[in-house]
Amino acid sequence: MALNFQAGFRLSLYEKRKWDSPLLEPLLNSRIKPETLDAMWHAVAKGVPKIKQYIDAKKKLLGLDKFCWYDQSAPIGKSAETYTFDEAGEFIISNLAGFSREMADFSKMALQKKWIEAEDRPGKAGGGFCTSFQVSKQSRIFMTWGGNFSALSTLAHELGHAYHHSTVQDIVPFAAIYPMTLAETASTFNELLVTDAALRKSTNDGGKLMLLDQKLQNTHTLFCNIYARFLFDKAFYKERGKGLVSKTRLNEIMVESQKMAFAGTLDPDEGYHPYFWASKLHFFMTDTPFYNFPYTFGFLFAAGIYNRAKNEGSSFAPHYRALLADSGRMTSEQVAMKHLGVDITKSDFWNEAVERALADIDPFVKLAGKA
Numbered sequence: 001m002a003l004n005f006q007a008g009f010r011l012s013l014y015e016k017r018k019w020d021s022p023l024l025e026p027l028l029n030s031r032i033k034p035e036t037l038d039a040m041w042h043a044v045a046k047g048v049p050k051i052k053q054y055i056d057a058k059k060k061l062l063g064l065d066k067f068c069w070y071d072q073s074a075p076i077g078k079s080a081e082t083y084t085f086d087e088a089g090e091f092i093i094s095n096l097a098g099f100s101r102e103m104a105d106f107s108k109m110a111l112q113k114k115w116i117e118a119e120d121r122p123g124k125a126g127g128g129f130c131t132s133f134q135v136s137k138q139s140r141i142f143m144t145w146g147g148n149f150s151a152l153s154t155l156a157h158e159l160g161h162a163y164h165h166s167t168v169q170d171i172v173p174f175a176a177i178y179p180m181t182l183a184e185t186a187s188t189f190n191e192l193l194v195t196d197a198a199l200r201k202s203t204n205d206g207g208k209l210m211l212l213d214q215k216l217q218n219t220h221t222l223f224c225n226i227y228a229r230f231l232f233d234k235a236f237y238k239e240r241g242k243g244l245v246s247k248t249r250l251n252e253i254m255v256e257s258q259k260m261a262f263a264g265t266l267d268p269d270e271g272y273h274p275y276f277w278a279s280k281l282h283f284f285m286t287d288t289p290f291y292n293f294p295y296t297f298g299f300l301f302a303a304g305i306y307n308r309a310k311n312e313g314s315s316f317a318p319h320y321r322a323l324l325a326d327s328g329r330m331t332s333e334q335v336a337m338k339h340l341g342v343d344i345t346k347s348d349f350w351n352e353a354v355e356r357a358l359a360d361i362d363p364f365v366k367l368a369g370k371a
């Protein structure tokens with residue numbers, strides 16, 4: 001009922017506004033054109049079949065006959081590598097410095113000024129988040145230090161958010177609010193940078209497998225799980241336009257969407273999750289319809305920028321900073337055109353970003369074969 005009434009309310013409102021598509025509001029929120037969204041999903045759908053090789057290798061490692069929904073986040077490999085909070089900070093700073101002295105100095109300052117509350121204490125959950133203050137021009141990070149690579153990666157991620165905020169802190173407030181599609185650019189960029197550095201540093205196969213699996217699990221989620229959510233919302237809104245949609249029908253739409261999006265990477269008989277629409281809070285966000293595609297967009301956009309940074313080195317750093325600074329006052333297409341010289345309404349940019357994400361599969365399969 002909650003899902004039906006929320007969608008029904010929106011559809012009535014859109015009708016009064018003479019908006020003919022339920023995608024109009026989420027596209028406006030994300031500041032992207034419909035053709036950009038199409039180009040992105042087209043590239044993703046084209047790349048997904050390759051993920052089957054990763055899942056097959058993972059199945060072997062886990063000793064499974066069938067790969068189901070609940071197997072997706074089963075851990076693979078292990079790393080003996082532990083870090084103290086200070087060591088993680090130094091690792092992040094030294095690797096950022098290879099790309100941009102300014103970014104490294106910013107993170108150093110945030111750590112020195114104790115902008116991060118990371119104490120691991122009873123009752124405090126995992127994860128992390130960053131919040132920024134317009135007037136004081138500062139940020140604060142709240143996270144729980146776990147002492148492993150995942151915690152290091154979270155710290156790098158949140159420091160990326162803080163850095164992004166620092167690039168817009170002197171811009172008038174209404175031109176400094178960036179859409180969700182661009183909000184994860186700096187955080188994902190930092191994550192990619194430290195993961196690559198850790199992969200280069202890692203000397204044992206178990207550690208490498210773990211790092212590659214962490215990246216590929218993320219890719220699998222963003223390419224398949226998020227796409228399934230998008231396909232579900234699209235089909236659901238279409239049916240909701242004709243009346244209430246029953247629980248049985250919601251389950252059917254969910255499985256159909258998962259079948260299409262996961263493209264054979266889950267077991268055809270037992271692999272799907274028909275009640276995902278009920279268990280995932282993202283379907284119930286009152287202020288954000290289609291709370292899904294911005295994740296995949298953000299990931300691929302950041303991956304594209306990261307690749308540019310890798311190719312061009314530190315000379316790209318000022319462009320990267322300028323791109324972030326413009327993220328609150330331009331559409332995503334304008335940001336991409338001005339700072340990367342690419343037309344994201346076309347598939348080329350997305351194809352390249354998808355291929356790069358899938359490039360982790362071959363080394364993973366090779367290592368898995370040795371294990």
Ligand SMILES: [Zn+2]
Binds near residue numbers: 157161184187
């Ligand atoms: Zn984030």
